[in-house]
Amino acid sequence: MRLLVIGASGQLGRVIVETALNRGHHVSGQSRHPARVPPGALPVAAKPDDADVLHKALPGHDAVILALRAGRATPDTLFSDATRALVPAMKAAGIRRLVAITSAGLRETSARAGWLYNRLIFPLIARDRHPDMAVQEELIAASDLDWTIVRPAPITDGPLKGGLHAVWPVPENVRVAAVTRAEVAEFALDAVEQQRWRHGRPLVGHFA
Numbered sequence: 001m002r003l004l005v006i007g008a009s010g011q012l013g014r015v016i017v018e019t020a021l022n023r024g025h026h027v028s029g030q031s032r033h034p035a036r037v038p039p040g041a042l043p044v045a046a047k048p049d050d051a052d053v054l055h056k057a058l059p060g061h062d063a064v065i066l067a068l069r070a071g072r073a074t075p076d077t078l079f080s081d082a083t084r085a086l087v088p089a090m091k092a093a094g095i096r097r098l099v100a101i102t103s104a105g106l107r108e109t110s111a112r113a114g115w116l117y118n119r120l121i122f123p124l125i126a127r128d129r130h131p132d133m134a135v136q137e138e139l140i141a142a143s144d145l146d147w148t149i150v151r152p153a154p155i156t157d158g159p160l161k162g163g164l165h166a167v168w169p170v171p172e173n174v175r176v177a178a179v180t181r182a183e184v185a186e187f188a189l190d191a192v193e194q195q196r197w198r199h200g201r202p203l204v205g206h207f208a
Contacts, residue, residue, distance in 0.1 A: 001025050001026070001062040001063060001192070001193070002025070002026045002027075002028070002060060002061045002062050003020055003025050003026070003027050003028070003061060003062065003063055003064070003065060003192070004027075004028045004029075004030065004044070004057065004058060004061045004063075004064045004065070005017050005020070005027060005028070005029045005030065005041075005064075005065045005067060006030045006048050006064065006065070006066045006067060006068060006082065006086065007030065007031070007048060007066070007067040007068040007069060008027075008028075008029025008030055008031050008037045008038070008041060008043075008044075008067075009029065009031035009032075009033050009034075009036035009037050010067065010068070010069045011069065011181060012067050012069055012101065012155065012181050012184060012185070013029070013031075013067040013068075013069075014036075014037075014038050015181040015182055015184075015185045016065055016067055016184075016185040016188060016189070017029050017037065017038045017040075017041050018038050018185075019182070019185040019186060019189055020065075020185075020189055021038070021040045021041065023189060023193075025189075026042075027040070027041040027042070028041060028042040028043075028044050028057060028061065029041040029042070029043055029044060030044040030046055030048060030053075030054075030057070031043060031044070031045070031046075032045070032046070032047055032048075044057045048068055048078070048081075048082035048085070048086075049078070049081040049082045049084070049085045050085065051085040051088070051089060054085055054086060054089035055089045055092060055093070058089050058090060058092075058093035058095055059093045059094075060093075061093070061095055062095070062097065063095065063097035063098070063099070063192045064086065064090060064095060064097070064098050064099070065098075065099045065100075065101070065188055065189075065192065066082070066083070066086065066098065066099070066100040066101065067101045067188070068082055068101075076132055077132050078132065079102075079132045079133050079135070079136035080132050080135040080136050080139060082136075083100075083136045083139045083140060084139060086098075087139065087140070087143045087145065090145060091143075091144075091145075096145055096146040097145075097146045097147075097192060097195075098140065098145045098146065098147045098148070099147070099148045099150060099188050099191050099192050100136070100137075100140055100147065100148070100149050100150070101149075101150045101152065101184065101188060102133050102136065102137055102149055102150070102151055103130070103133060103151055103152065104151045104152060104153045104154070104176055104203055104204075104205065137149055137201070141199075146195075146198060146199075147198075147199065148191045148196070148197040148198060148199070148200060148201075148202075149200070149201040149202075150184065150187060150188055150191065150197075150201075150202060150204055151201055151202065151203050151204065152179045152184045152187075152204045152205060153176035153177060153178050153179045153203070153204065153205025153206065154177070154178055154179070154205075155178075155179055155180070155181055155184065156178045156179070156180060157180065157181070158178075158180035158181075158182070158183075159180065160178055160179070160180060160183075160206050161206075162206055162207070163206075164179065164183050164187070164204065164205070164206065165204070165205065165206065165207055166187065166197075166202040166203070166204045167202060167203050168197065168200040168201055168202040168203065170203045174203065174207070175207065175208035176203055176204070176205030176206060176207060176208060177205060177206055177207070177208035178205060178206055179204055179205040179206060183204070184204065187204055
């Protein structure tokens with residue numbers, strides 16, 4: 001397949017690109033820092049909300065993986081701005097398959113991301129980002145794309161013991177503690193290749 005990865009030079013995006021290349025896919029990687037896109041991928045030098053570049057870069061691709069993560073200097077509206085640029089560009093290019101990676105702890109999963117997330121990650125890091133991530137999710141869900149929204153547990157370098165779990169809808173008693181970048185990458189690519197979790201928002205991680 002020909003895949004476009006948005007956020008290809010971030011810690012998670014790089015793993016997704018490398019995993020996709022190892023699976024034999026042709027990969028284009030959007031980044032404001034194209035030199036950081038893994039070798040073997042075609043860099044797309046642009047901000048993630050640059051609609052003009054996306055309209056030019058998307059034709060010929062089969063699917064998009066949206067893997068933006070927030071940095072210290074990230075604008076508060078990064079996620080929704082990028083989504084507002086991406087969805088119309090995908091429609092114009094005739095591309096329907098979108099796998100977007102957001103976060104555990106959004107909306108109905110707010111109490112299910114484990115102790116580390118609820119006591120440390122959310123108040124110190126994610127609190128300011130989640131409102132815009134929630135907007136991003138609803139923009140995707142309101143589109144007529146063939147979408148999947150992946151909500152990973154707090155991401156760690158691992159390795160982790162036990163099997164990976166993915167649930168949607170999410171039962172009340174489920175808590176997820178952690179997931180590795182490699183596991184998120186594999187899950188996202190499986191969703192693309194196998195057309196799984198269509199119009200679902202699976203919570204992904206190791207049970208707490």
